[in-house]
Amino acid sequence: MGKMMSSKFLKTIIFIFAGITAGIALANFSAKDFKHASIIVKRNVQAKPIHINDYKGKQVLALSLKIPDGPKDIEVKMKGAEIQSWYPPPVKMPFYKWMDVDGGRFHGVEPGKRLPLYLIIRQAGCKELEIIDSSDSSIIQTVHVMRGGANAGHH
Protein backbone atom coordinates (compact mmCIF):
# COMPACT_ATOMS: atom_id res chain seq x y z
CA MET A 1 0.00 0.00 0.00
CA GLY A 2 2.77 2.37 1.07
CA LYS A 3 4.88 1.37 -1.93
CA MET A 4 1.98 2.09 -4.30
CA MET A 5 1.36 5.47 -2.66
CA SER A 6 5.02 6.44 -2.94
CA SER A 7 5.22 5.42 -6.62
CA LYS A 8 2.07 7.46 -7.30
CA PHE A 9 3.59 10.43 -5.47
CA LEU A 10 6.82 10.07 -7.46
CA LYS A 11 4.86 9.94 -10.73
CA THR A 12 3.02 13.11 -9.71
CA ILE A 13 6.28 14.93 -8.98
CA ILE A 14 7.79 13.78 -12.28
CA PHE A 15 4.82 15.02 -14.29
CA ILE A 16 4.63 18.34 -12.42
CA PHE A 17 8.24 18.90 -13.47
CA ALA A 18 7.43 17.72 -16.99
CA GLY A 19 4.66 20.33 -17.15
CA ILE A 20 6.96 23.04 -15.80
CA THR A 21 9.67 22.05 -18.30
CA ALA A 22 7.19 22.15 -21.19
CA GLY A 23 6.05 25.58 -19.97
CA ILE A 24 9.61 26.91 -19.77
CA ALA A 25 10.41 25.53 -23.24
CA LEU A 26 7.33 27.19 -24.69
CA ALA A 27 7.96 30.49 -22.88
CA ASN A 28 11.45 30.61 -24.37
CA PHE A 29 10.37 29.53 -27.82
CA SER A 30 11.05 32.12 -30.46
CA ALA A 31 10.82 31.97 -34.23
CA LYS A 32 13.44 33.81 -36.27
CA ASP A 33 10.91 34.75 -38.94
CA PHE A 34 8.14 36.01 -36.64
CA LYS A 35 7.89 38.80 -34.11
CA HIS A 36 4.89 40.20 -32.29
CA ALA A 37 4.68 43.77 -31.01
CA SER A 38 2.01 46.13 -29.71
CA ILE A 39 2.06 49.87 -30.31
CA ILE A 40 -0.12 52.58 -28.81
CA VAL A 41 0.07 55.33 -31.41
CA LYS A 42 0.11 58.91 -30.14
CA ARG A 43 0.78 62.11 -32.06
CA ASN A 44 4.07 63.92 -31.28
CA VAL A 45 5.32 61.08 -29.08
CA GLN A 46 8.60 59.31 -29.87
CA ALA A 47 7.80 55.62 -30.27
CA LYS A 48 10.14 52.94 -28.95
CA PRO A 49 11.89 51.09 -31.78
CA ILE A 50 10.85 47.55 -32.60
CA HIS A 51 13.65 45.01 -32.86
CA ILE A 52 13.25 42.15 -35.29
CA ASN A 53 15.69 39.27 -35.82
CA ASP A 54 18.85 39.82 -37.81
CA TYR A 55 17.72 37.16 -40.24
CA LYS A 56 18.02 37.64 -43.98
CA GLY A 57 14.97 35.69 -45.16
CA LYS A 58 11.35 36.78 -45.12
CA GLN A 59 10.16 37.98 -41.72
CA VAL A 60 6.67 38.63 -40.46
CA LEU A 61 6.15 41.41 -37.94
CA ALA A 62 2.75 41.05 -36.26
CA LEU A 63 1.62 44.44 -35.02
CA SER A 64 -1.28 45.21 -32.77
CA LEU A 65 -1.89 48.89 -33.37
CA LYS A 66 -4.02 50.97 -31.06
CA ILE A 67 -4.75 54.63 -31.75
CA PRO A 68 -6.67 55.99 -28.75
CA ASP A 69 -7.53 59.45 -30.09
CA GLY A 70 -6.57 59.05 -33.72
CA PRO A 71 -8.37 60.06 -36.89
CA LYS A 72 -10.93 57.85 -38.64
CA ASP A 73 -8.85 57.37 -41.77
CA ILE A 74 -5.42 55.91 -41.26
CA GLU A 75 -2.70 54.63 -43.53
CA VAL A 76 0.17 52.41 -42.43
CA LYS A 77 3.22 52.47 -44.69
CA MET A 78 6.57 50.73 -44.72
CA LYS A 79 8.90 50.74 -47.72
CA GLY A 80 9.77 47.26 -48.97
CA ALA A 81 7.10 45.56 -46.86
CA GLU A 82 3.75 44.06 -47.74
CA ILE A 83 0.99 44.93 -45.29
CA GLN A 84 -1.84 42.54 -44.52
CA SER A 85 -4.62 42.98 -41.99
CA TRP A 86 -6.74 40.39 -40.20
CA TYR A 87 -9.67 42.51 -41.26
CA PRO A 88 -12.10 42.09 -42.91
CA PRO A 89 -13.83 39.04 -41.40
CA PRO A 90 -14.75 36.49 -44.10
CA VAL A 91 -18.47 37.11 -43.53
CA LYS A 92 -19.54 40.52 -42.22
CA MET A 93 -22.34 40.40 -39.69
CA PRO A 94 -24.95 43.18 -40.03
CA PHE A 95 -24.35 44.31 -36.43
CA TYR A 96 -20.59 44.56 -36.88
CA LYS A 97 -19.26 48.12 -36.95
CA TRP A 98 -17.48 47.83 -40.21
CA MET A 99 -14.42 49.72 -41.42
CA ASP A 100 -13.03 49.62 -44.94
CA VAL A 101 -9.61 48.03 -45.29
CA ASP A 102 -7.38 48.06 -48.33
CA GLY A 103 -3.85 46.83 -47.63
CA GLY A 104 -2.53 49.28 -45.05
CA ARG A 105 -5.36 51.80 -45.49
CA PHE A 106 -8.20 51.89 -42.97
CA HIS A 107 -11.33 54.04 -43.31
CA GLY A 108 -13.85 54.60 -40.53
CA VAL A 109 -11.62 53.51 -37.64
CA GLU A 110 -13.20 53.91 -34.21
CA PRO A 111 -10.97 55.59 -31.57
CA GLY A 112 -9.13 52.96 -29.56
CA LYS A 113 -9.90 50.21 -32.05
CA ARG A 114 -7.21 47.52 -32.25
CA LEU A 115 -5.79 47.08 -35.74
CA PRO A 116 -4.02 43.76 -36.17
CA LEU A 117 -1.49 43.93 -39.01
CA TYR A 118 1.11 41.67 -40.51
CA LEU A 119 4.11 43.37 -42.09
CA ILE A 120 5.87 40.98 -44.43
CA ILE A 121 9.46 42.18 -44.69
CA ARG A 122 11.52 40.66 -47.49
CA GLN A 123 14.33 43.23 -47.80
CA ALA A 124 17.42 43.48 -45.62
CA GLY A 125 18.20 46.53 -43.47
CA CYS A 126 16.23 48.59 -41.01
CA LYS A 127 12.86 50.09 -41.82
CA GLU A 128 10.59 52.92 -40.85
CA LEU A 129 6.93 52.33 -40.21
CA GLU A 130 4.81 55.41 -40.83
CA ILE A 131 1.34 55.81 -39.42
CA ILE A 132 -0.39 58.52 -41.42
CA ASP A 133 -3.58 60.54 -40.99
CA SER A 134 -5.13 60.05 -44.46
CA SER A 135 -7.34 63.15 -44.17
CA ASP A 136 -4.36 65.56 -44.40
CA SER A 137 -1.50 63.10 -45.15
CA SER A 138 0.28 64.14 -41.93
CA ILE A 139 2.41 61.60 -40.10
CA ILE A 140 0.94 60.65 -36.72
CA GLN A 141 3.94 58.62 -35.66
CA THR A 142 7.04 56.98 -37.09
CA VAL A 143 8.27 53.74 -35.61
CA HIS A 144 11.78 52.44 -36.30
CA VAL A 145 12.02 48.75 -37.04
CA MET A 146 15.57 47.58 -36.41
CA ARG A 147 17.25 44.31 -37.20
CA GLY A 148 19.20 42.65 -34.43
CA GLY A 149 18.93 42.71 -30.63
CA ALA A 150 18.08 45.59 -28.31
CA ASN A 151 21.47 47.25 -28.96
CA ALA A 152 21.08 47.28 -32.73
CA GLY A 153 21.41 50.63 -34.47
CA HIS A 154 20.09 51.83 -37.80
CA HIS A 155 21.82 50.24 -40.76
Add this chain to the structure above:
Amino acid sequence: MQGITKIKRRYIFMLLGILLFLPPLSVIPQAAGEVNMCGAVCPRMFFILSPKGIWSGLVNGIQSMWFGTALVGAIFLVTLFFGRLWCSHVCPIGGTTEFINKGVPKKLKINFSFIQAPAFRYGFLFIYIAGALIGIGAIACKLCNFRIIPFMIGSPFVPAYRTYLATSMGLAGLATIGVSGFLAKGGRGYCNLLCPIGAMDSVINFLGTKLGISKRMNTDYSKCDNCGSCVDSCMVWALTQEKGQVKRDPLSCMSCGECERVCPNGAISYGKNKI
Protein backbone atom coordinates in the same frame (compact mmCIF):
# COMPACT_ATOMS: atom_id res chain seq x y z
CA MET B 1 -30.28 4.79 -26.08
CA GLN B 2 -30.57 7.84 -23.88
CA GLY B 3 -26.76 8.04 -23.94
CA ILE B 4 -26.72 8.06 -27.76
CA THR B 5 -29.23 10.93 -27.85
CA LYS B 6 -27.09 12.85 -25.36
CA ILE B 7 -23.99 12.36 -27.54
CA LYS B 8 -25.88 13.59 -30.62
CA ARG B 9 -26.95 16.63 -28.60
CA ARG B 10 -23.31 17.22 -27.64
CA TYR B 11 -22.20 17.12 -31.28
CA ILE B 12 -24.94 19.61 -32.20
CA PHE B 13 -23.78 21.95 -29.42
CA MET B 14 -20.15 21.61 -30.56
CA LEU B 15 -21.11 22.41 -34.16
CA LEU B 16 -23.05 25.41 -32.91
CA GLY B 17 -19.99 26.54 -30.89
CA ILE B 18 -17.82 26.24 -34.00
CA LEU B 19 -20.32 28.18 -36.13
CA LEU B 20 -20.77 30.94 -33.57
CA PHE B 21 -17.13 31.46 -32.56
CA LEU B 22 -15.02 30.55 -35.60
CA PRO B 23 -14.62 31.84 -39.17
CA PRO B 24 -16.14 32.28 -41.63
CA LEU B 25 -19.11 33.54 -39.57
CA SER B 26 -17.36 34.48 -36.26
CA VAL B 27 -20.75 35.72 -34.99
CA ILE B 28 -19.80 36.11 -31.33
CA PRO B 29 -16.36 37.70 -31.90
CA GLN B 30 -17.98 40.17 -34.31
CA ALA B 31 -20.66 40.97 -31.73
CA ALA B 32 -17.81 41.90 -29.38
CA GLY B 33 -16.12 44.06 -32.04
CA GLU B 34 -13.41 41.58 -33.08
CA VAL B 35 -12.94 39.29 -36.05
CA ASN B 36 -11.72 36.20 -34.22
CA MET B 37 -10.87 35.04 -30.71
CA CYS B 38 -8.03 37.52 -30.08
CA GLY B 39 -8.19 41.02 -28.59
CA ALA B 40 -11.32 41.73 -26.52
CA VAL B 41 -12.52 38.15 -27.00
CA CYS B 42 -9.26 36.49 -25.84
CA PRO B 43 -10.11 34.27 -22.85
CA ARG B 44 -6.52 33.15 -22.22
CA MET B 45 -4.61 36.22 -21.10
CA PHE B 46 -6.34 38.48 -18.59
CA PHE B 47 -5.28 36.35 -15.58
CA ILE B 48 -1.57 36.30 -16.42
CA LEU B 49 0.53 37.88 -13.69
CA SER B 50 2.28 40.94 -15.07
CA PRO B 51 5.81 41.89 -13.95
CA LYS B 52 4.71 45.55 -14.22
CA GLY B 53 2.24 45.06 -11.36
CA ILE B 54 -0.06 42.17 -10.56
CA TRP B 55 -3.14 44.20 -9.70
CA SER B 56 -2.76 46.84 -12.42
CA GLY B 57 -2.02 44.09 -14.95
CA LEU B 58 -5.16 42.23 -13.95
CA VAL B 59 -7.32 45.37 -14.19
CA ASN B 60 -5.77 46.23 -17.55
CA GLY B 61 -6.31 42.67 -18.80
CA ILE B 62 -9.95 42.62 -17.72
CA GLN B 63 -10.58 46.00 -19.37
CA SER B 64 -8.95 45.15 -22.69
CA MET B 65 -10.17 41.53 -22.79
CA TRP B 66 -13.60 42.25 -21.34
CA PHE B 67 -15.49 39.74 -23.42
CA GLY B 68 -12.97 36.95 -22.80
CA THR B 69 -13.11 37.68 -19.06
CA ALA B 70 -16.92 37.57 -19.04
CA LEU B 71 -16.84 34.36 -21.06
CA VAL B 72 -14.44 32.67 -18.61
CA GLY B 73 -16.60 33.88 -15.69
CA ALA B 74 -19.68 32.34 -17.31
CA ILE B 75 -17.79 29.10 -18.05
CA PHE B 76 -16.72 28.78 -14.39
CA LEU B 77 -20.24 29.47 -13.15
CA VAL B 78 -21.72 26.78 -15.40
CA THR B 79 -18.97 24.35 -14.35
CA LEU B 80 -19.60 24.97 -10.65
CA PHE B 81 -23.19 23.76 -10.96
CA PHE B 82 -23.32 21.53 -14.04
CA GLY B 83 -19.78 20.24 -14.62
CA ARG B 84 -17.46 21.07 -17.48
CA LEU B 85 -20.11 21.57 -20.12
CA TRP B 86 -18.21 24.33 -21.90
CA CYS B 87 -15.17 22.11 -22.50
CA SER B 88 -17.14 19.04 -23.51
CA HIS B 89 -20.14 20.57 -25.27
CA VAL B 90 -19.39 24.09 -26.56
CA CYS B 91 -15.68 24.93 -26.85
CA PRO B 92 -15.13 25.52 -30.58
CA ILE B 93 -11.42 24.76 -30.30
CA GLY B 94 -11.75 21.43 -28.50
CA GLY B 95 -14.76 20.65 -30.71
CA THR B 96 -12.71 21.18 -33.87
CA THR B 97 -9.84 18.96 -32.69
CA GLU B 98 -12.31 16.27 -31.66
CA PHE B 99 -14.16 16.36 -34.98
CA ILE B 100 -10.93 16.28 -37.03
CA ASN B 101 -9.65 13.46 -34.80
CA LYS B 102 -12.66 11.36 -35.81
CA GLY B 103 -11.33 11.30 -39.39
CA VAL B 104 -7.85 10.13 -38.35
CA PRO B 105 -7.19 6.39 -38.81
CA LYS B 106 -6.99 4.51 -35.49
CA LYS B 107 -3.44 3.35 -36.26
CA LEU B 108 -2.16 6.93 -36.34
CA LYS B 109 -3.70 7.98 -33.04
CA ILE B 110 -1.38 8.60 -30.10
CA ASN B 111 -2.40 7.44 -26.65
CA PHE B 112 -1.22 10.00 -24.09
CA SER B 113 -2.75 8.19 -21.12
CA PHE B 114 0.73 7.40 -19.75
CA ILE B 115 0.91 11.08 -18.77
CA GLN B 116 -0.53 11.92 -15.38
CA ALA B 117 -2.63 14.73 -16.79
CA PRO B 118 -3.48 16.79 -13.65
CA ALA B 119 0.17 16.93 -12.52
CA PHE B 120 1.43 17.94 -15.97
CA ARG B 121 -1.44 20.39 -16.47
CA TYR B 122 -0.89 22.33 -13.23
CA GLY B 123 2.88 22.40 -13.68
CA PHE B 124 2.32 23.93 -17.10
CA LEU B 125 -0.40 26.26 -15.80
CA PHE B 126 1.97 27.60 -13.13
CA ILE B 127 4.47 28.71 -15.79
CA TYR B 128 1.62 29.96 -17.98
CA ILE B 129 0.30 32.26 -15.25
CA ALA B 130 3.51 33.24 -13.46
CA GLY B 131 6.20 32.78 -16.15
CA ALA B 132 6.41 36.48 -17.05
CA LEU B 133 6.38 37.52 -13.38
CA ILE B 134 9.28 35.25 -12.41
CA GLY B 135 11.30 36.22 -15.47
CA ILE B 136 10.93 33.01 -17.51
CA GLY B 137 8.82 34.56 -20.26
CA ALA B 138 5.26 34.62 -21.54
CA ILE B 139 3.50 31.68 -23.20
CA ALA B 140 0.02 33.06 -23.93
CA CYS B 141 0.19 33.95 -27.64
CA LYS B 142 2.77 31.33 -28.55
CA LEU B 143 1.22 28.27 -30.18
CA CYS B 144 -2.17 29.51 -28.92
CA ASN B 145 -4.94 27.09 -29.88
CA PHE B 146 -7.46 29.96 -29.88
CA ARG B 147 -5.41 31.52 -32.70
CA ILE B 148 -4.25 28.46 -34.64
CA ILE B 149 -7.69 26.85 -35.08
CA PRO B 150 -9.57 30.04 -36.18
CA PHE B 151 -6.69 30.93 -38.52
CA MET B 152 -6.67 27.41 -39.93
CA ILE B 153 -10.40 27.44 -40.63
CA GLY B 154 -10.37 31.05 -41.89
CA SER B 155 -7.24 30.68 -44.04
CA PRO B 156 -9.10 30.05 -47.33
CA PHE B 157 -10.74 33.47 -46.89
CA VAL B 158 -8.09 35.69 -45.23
CA PRO B 159 -4.54 35.98 -46.67
CA ALA B 160 -3.16 37.25 -43.32
CA TYR B 161 -4.13 33.96 -41.65
CA ARG B 162 -2.14 32.04 -44.26
CA THR B 163 0.80 34.38 -43.69
CA TYR B 164 0.84 33.55 -39.97
CA LEU B 165 0.42 29.81 -40.48
CA ALA B 166 3.36 29.77 -42.92
CA THR B 167 5.79 31.25 -40.35
CA SER B 168 7.83 29.03 -38.03
CA MET B 169 5.56 30.15 -35.16
CA GLY B 170 2.43 29.15 -37.09
CA LEU B 171 3.92 25.83 -38.18
CA ALA B 172 5.03 25.07 -34.61
CA GLY B 173 1.49 25.86 -33.45
CA LEU B 174 0.00 23.60 -36.10
CA ALA B 175 2.41 20.82 -35.11
CA THR B 176 1.51 21.20 -31.41
CA ILE B 177 -2.23 21.13 -31.99
CA GLY B 178 -1.76 18.41 -34.62
CA VAL B 179 0.06 16.03 -32.30
CA SER B 180 -1.75 16.86 -29.05
CA GLY B 181 -5.17 17.42 -30.63
CA PHE B 182 -5.87 15.94 -34.06
CA LEU B 183 -3.71 12.85 -33.55
CA ALA B 184 -4.33 12.29 -29.83
CA LYS B 185 -6.64 9.42 -28.94
CA GLY B 186 -9.99 11.13 -28.35
CA GLY B 187 -8.76 14.43 -29.84
CA ARG B 188 -8.57 16.20 -26.50
CA GLY B 189 -4.87 15.97 -25.59
CA TYR B 190 -4.34 19.73 -25.91
CA CYS B 191 -7.46 20.40 -23.79
CA ASN B 192 -6.30 18.00 -21.11
CA LEU B 193 -2.65 19.04 -20.91
CA LEU B 194 -2.06 22.52 -22.29
CA CYS B 195 -5.27 24.56 -22.23
CA PRO B 196 -5.14 27.06 -19.32
CA ILE B 197 -8.92 27.52 -19.29
CA GLY B 198 -9.43 23.76 -19.15
CA ALA B 199 -6.93 23.55 -16.29
CA MET B 200 -8.67 26.23 -14.21
CA ASP B 201 -12.08 24.88 -15.16
CA SER B 202 -11.14 21.43 -13.87
CA VAL B 203 -10.29 22.97 -10.46
CA ILE B 204 -13.73 24.62 -10.36
CA ASN B 205 -15.29 21.27 -11.30
CA PHE B 206 -13.38 19.55 -8.50
CA LEU B 207 -14.56 22.19 -5.99
CA GLY B 208 -18.14 21.90 -7.23
CA THR B 209 -18.15 18.12 -6.82
CA LYS B 210 -16.44 18.32 -3.41
CA LEU B 211 -19.09 20.76 -2.22
CA GLY B 212 -21.80 18.56 -3.71
CA ILE B 213 -23.30 21.36 -5.79
CA SER B 214 -22.07 20.23 -9.17
CA LYS B 215 -23.71 17.68 -11.43
CA ARG B 216 -21.22 15.12 -12.69
CA MET B 217 -20.81 11.66 -14.17
CA ASN B 218 -21.42 8.95 -11.57
CA THR B 219 -20.85 5.20 -11.61
CA ASP B 220 -23.27 2.84 -9.92
CA TYR B 221 -20.86 0.14 -8.78
CA SER B 222 -23.69 -2.34 -8.12
CA LYS B 223 -24.26 -2.41 -11.91
CA CYS B 224 -20.61 -2.13 -13.02
CA ASP B 225 -18.97 -5.41 -14.08
CA ASN B 226 -15.59 -3.73 -14.60
CA CYS B 227 -15.50 -4.45 -18.34
CA GLY B 228 -13.37 -1.37 -19.04
CA SER B 229 -15.40 -0.03 -22.00
CA CYS B 230 -15.73 3.35 -20.29
CA VAL B 231 -11.97 3.54 -19.64
CA ASP B 232 -11.28 3.03 -23.34
CA SER B 233 -13.89 5.58 -24.43
CA CYS B 234 -12.67 8.43 -22.21
CA MET B 235 -11.19 11.28 -24.29
CA VAL B 236 -9.24 12.75 -21.37
CA TRP B 237 -8.11 9.50 -19.70
CA ALA B 238 -10.04 10.41 -16.55
CA LEU B 239 -11.09 6.81 -15.98
CA THR B 240 -8.72 4.11 -14.75
CA GLN B 241 -9.08 0.54 -13.56
CA GLU B 242 -7.54 0.08 -10.16
CA LYS B 243 -7.84 -3.08 -8.07
CA GLY B 244 -10.77 -4.36 -10.08
CA GLN B 245 -12.73 -1.12 -9.87
CA VAL B 246 -13.16 1.76 -12.29
CA LYS B 247 -12.09 5.07 -10.80
CA ARG B 248 -12.94 8.53 -12.11
CA ASP B 249 -10.61 11.50 -11.68
CA PRO B 250 -12.81 14.57 -11.03
CA LEU B 251 -9.86 16.80 -11.97
CA SER B 252 -9.96 15.53 -15.55
CA CYS B 253 -13.55 14.41 -16.20
CA MET B 254 -15.29 16.68 -18.74
CA SER B 255 -18.81 15.29 -18.27
CA CYS B 256 -18.94 14.55 -22.00
CA GLY B 257 -21.04 11.43 -21.46
CA GLU B 258 -19.02 9.14 -23.77
CA CYS B 259 -18.64 6.64 -20.90
CA GLU B 260 -22.39 6.66 -20.32
CA ARG B 261 -22.93 5.90 -24.01
CA VAL B 262 -20.62 2.88 -24.14
CA CYS B 263 -21.49 1.33 -20.76
CA PRO B 264 -23.28 -1.97 -21.58
CA ASN B 265 -24.86 -2.14 -18.12
CA GLY B 266 -26.21 1.39 -17.81
CA ALA B 267 -24.05 1.89 -14.71
CA ILE B 268 -23.02 5.46 -15.55
CA SER B 269 -25.28 8.48 -15.28
CA TYR B 270 -25.05 12.26 -15.04
CA GLY B 271 -26.34 13.88 -11.86
CA LYS B 272 -25.56 15.29 -8.42
CA ASN B 273 -23.43 13.15 -6.14
CA LYS B 274 -20.79 14.27 -3.64
CA ILE B 275 -17.35 12.60 -3.94
